[in-house]
Amino acid sequence: MAMEVLYPLFLCLAVLAGTAASAPPHSRCLDNPPDLTAARVESGKVVHDFAGYKAYVTGAIHSDRAVVLASDVFGFEAPLLRKIADKVGEAGYYVVVPDFFNGQPLTGTPGENLTKWLNEHSPVKAAQDAKPIFATLRKEQKFSLGVGGYCWGGKFAVEIAKMNEAKAIVISHPYSVIVGDMREVKCPIEILGGENDPTTPPKFIYKFLNVLRKRSDKIPYFGKIFPGVAHSFACRYNITNPFKVKTTEQALALMVGWFEKHLK
Numbered sequence: 217m218a219m220e221v222l223y224p225l226f227l228c229l230a231v232l233a234g235t236a237a238s239a240p241p242h243s244r245c246l247d248n249p250p251d252l253t254a255a256r257v258e259s260g261k262v263v264h265d266f267a268g269y270k271a272y273v274t275g276a277i278h279s280d281r282a283v284v285l286a287s288d289v290f291g292f293e294a295p296l297l298r299k300i301a302d303k304v305g306e307a308g309y310y311v312v313v314p315d316f317f318n319g320q321p322l323t324g325t326p327g328e329n330l331t332k333w334l335n336e337h338s339p340v341k342a343a344q345d346a347k348p349i350f351a352t353l354r355k356e357q358k359f360s361l362g363v364g365g366y367c368w369g370g371k372f373a374v375e376i377a378k379m380n381e382a383k384a385i386v387i388s389h390p391y392s393v394i395v396g397d398m399r400e401v402k403c404p405i406e407i408l409g410g411e412n413d414p415t416t417p418p419k420f421i422y423k424f425l426n427v428l429r430k431r432s433d434k435i436p437y438f439g440k441i442f443p444g445v446a447h448s449f450a451c452r453y454n455i456t457n458p459f460k461v462k463t464t465e466q467a468l469a470l471m472v473g474w475f476e477k478h479l480k
């Protein structure tokens with residue numbers, strides 16, 4: 217399933233093996249905070265009670281296919297994340313971007329304590345609490361449900377995939393996803409990583425794919441390492457840098473392609 221990426225992965229790993237082994241895992245979750253003052257061009261709207269959550273909703277309201285996008289630590293207000301949500305919507309999905317942080321995302325200002333915040337905003341607990349979102353979508357006749365998660369949202373998506381709530385997930389530069397998670401996900405999973413992401417470096421992603429490959433109960437999987445980009449590349453990109461923009465577009469296209477294939 218992921219054969220076409222294994223060869224480039226080996227090359228990446230060979231290059232990184234020397235540095236990755238000695239450097240401790242380091243979180244880049246707070247790098248590049250989104251510019252919340254940037255001009256917004258949004259086709260969706262904010263609703264105040266989607267299964268109890270404030271949420272940005274966009275896309276094809278009558279579609280029977282829906283995608284829940286789980287944000288990074290900066291939350292559902294980020295303009296670039298909403299732009300991604302709108303684009304997924306244009307591909308024919310109803311898209312929901314819930315505020316999982318109850319109005320208290322991180323902002324990237326100095327002095328913020330990521331560890332403390334993560335204790336108070338566990339993606340594992342958030343996934344348990346999010347069941348009403350999926351129940352509500354099914355009640356609205358949306359039976360093909362996917363989850364796309366970035367950073368924090370990557371762990372959220374994996375936890376959702378353990379609970380049979382989704383038919384496919386995509387995780388981009390995930391935070392705190394571990395090898396053991398790959399034994400428990402129950403639906404097709406796509407993993408998108410950045411070559412220069414020390415939070416989930418290529419060697420971790422390679423291990424994830426290896427566990428998925430060895431599972432006796434085969435589930436479809438796919439992995440790709442994007443060269444020359446760091447943590448955050450898939451949702452917090454430099455809009456004046458053509459290379460970064462192109463990489464993000466490729467990541468988005470792969471995510472939508474995964475949903476096209478598995479949300480029937």
Ligand SMILES: *[C@@H]1O[C@H](CO)[C@@H](O)[C@H](O)[C@H]1NC(C)=O
Pocket residue numbers: 329330331332335
């Ligand atoms: C951040 O929070 C953790 C957990 O609450 C605490 O142990 C740590 O001392 C805090 N770090 C700083 C720099 O305040």
Ligand SMILES: *[C@@H]1O[C@H](CO)[C@@H](O)[C@H](O)[C@H]1NC(C)=O
Pocket residue numbers: 454455456457458
């Ligand atoms: C964004 O990219 C442009 C062009 O590559 C560069 O000049 C600029 O410094 C970058 N901005 C940030 C915040 O990295």
